[in-house]
Amino acid sequence: MITDSELIQSIINDNSQKAFEELVNRYQPLVTKTCLGFVSTLADAEDIAQEVFIEVYQSLGNFRQQSKLSTWLYRVAVNKSLNFVRREKRHRAARSIESFFGLGDNGKSNSMDVVSQRGSNADNRIEQQENKQMLKTAIASLPENQRIAFVLSKYHELSYKEIAEVMDVTISSVESLLFRAKQNLQKKLLHEQKKYH
Amino acid sequence: MNCKKANTIFIDAIEKTLSNDEQKAFEQHMASCQTCSKSFQKFKEVYQSINAEVEEYAPNPFLAQKIWDRLSSKQNAESTIIPFTRRAVVSLAAAGIALGIVIGTLFNTSSSSTVSPNDEQWTQLAEDYFPSDMFSPYEELKHND
Numbered sequence: 001m002i003t004d005s006e007l008i009q010s011i012i013n014d015n016s017q018k019a020f021e022e023l024v025n026r027y028q029p030l031v032t033k034t035c036l037g038f039v040s041t042l043a044d045a046e047d048i049a050q051e052v053f054i055e056v057y058q059s060l061g062n063f064r065q066q067s068k069l070s071t072w073l074y075r076v077a078v079n080k081s082l083n084f085v086r087r088e089k090r091h092r093a094a095r096s097i098e099s100f101f102g103l104g105d106n107g108k109s110n111s112m113d114v115v116s117q118r119g120s121n122a123d124n125r126i127e128q129q130e131n132k133q134m135l136k137t138a139i140a141s142l143p144e145n146q147r148i149a150f151v152l153s154k155y156h157e158l159s160y161k162e163i164a165e166v167m168d169v170t171i172s173s174v175e176s177l178l179f180r181a182k183q184n185l186q187k188k189l190l191h192e193q194k195k196y197h
Numbered sequence: 198m199n200c201k202k203a204n205t206i207f208i209d210a211i212e213k214t215l216s217n218d219e220q221k222a223f224e225q226h227m228a229s230c231q232t233c234s235k236s237f238q239k240f241k242e243v244y245q246s247i248n249a250e251v252e253e254y255a256p257n258p259f260l261a262q263k264i265w266d267r268l269s270s271k272q273n274a275e276s277t278i279i280p281f282t283r284r285a286v287v288s289l290a291a292a293g294i295a296l297g298i299v300i301g302t303l304f305n306t307s308s309s310s311t312v313s314p315n316d317e318q319w320t321q322l323a324e325d326y327f328p329s330d331m332f333s334p335y336e337e338l339k340h341n342d
Contacts, residue, residue, distance in 0.1 A: 024261035029256055190204060190240065
């Protein structure tokens with residue numbers, strides 16, 4: 001199997017499409033699953049994954065191969081995902097202002113989406129979606145550092161040491177972040193459960 | 198274990214990170230309290246939806262090609278935009294230099310053509326204080342001769 005280093009050299013020196021596609025296929029699960037921890041849908045996660053690999057392609061020349069490629073990819077994926085979430089938040093705020101003043105038709109299209117979804121899916125599928133949405137909302141409400149540590153731990157089962165390398169913090173910081181993330185998540189999920197049931 | 202304590206360790210119970218004693222006490226409480234047991238079951242379903250999401254994930258076989266196409270079209274777009282940008286930068290620089298020369302010349306001409314306001318003021322002051330018809334320092338000197 002061609003090593004990461006050989007793939008990188010081949011992309012930098014020969015602009016090899018084959019090497020780039022091999023790199024994307026090799027690391028697609030790592031990148032997309034990381035993004036999936038921060039956003040609601042797979043489509044959004046794949047959009048961010050595309051941005052991640054475009055940035056990787058453009059910055060391969062600057063990549064110092066002292067650190068692992070996977071560590072760098074986790075970092076780029078986390079940053080791109082957080083930027084996406086921040087942008088979405090701003091758009092949502094703008095849309096809610098528009099709908100408050102009677103501009104736009106977001107409310108209408110959302111309700112139609114819900115109706116079509118309910119019509120086409122089985123009850124248990126809807127319940128699974130609701131559970132997932134509840135969890136995503138709770139994860140999204142965590143402070144950024146707790147969220148990053150939690151996503152890396154739950155979506156990739158990374159060790160404390162690996163999370164510390166990606167986040168550039170100490171192992172004890174990771175322990176503390178994960179402890180607080182789980183406490184906060186537990187409170188929020190129980191609160192949400194009581195609200196809906 | 199009471200309900201309050203049990204409700205704070207749901208995640209640890211799911212991830213099996215409780216000590217043996219705690220796990221035993223938790224299970225005993227769940228067996229005896231229907232409210233907590235129901236709440237725990239629902240919590241477990243929600244929390245474990247992460248696992249389902251991760252397990253259901255399948256890589257997109259077209260993603261690599263899609264990204265490569267985007268990169269290629271981006272490179273093509275840049276190669277057509279760069280000459281235009283360079284031309285624009287050169288034109289703007291030339292226009293800026295020409296404008297600088299025009300403004301500089303105008304400023305220089307206008308400043309050299311005007312009489313210094315200070316000279317005028319001093320002449321006026323000298324005339325006010327030493328009117329030529331009343332007093333002439335040269336006349337005084339003549340009389341002294």
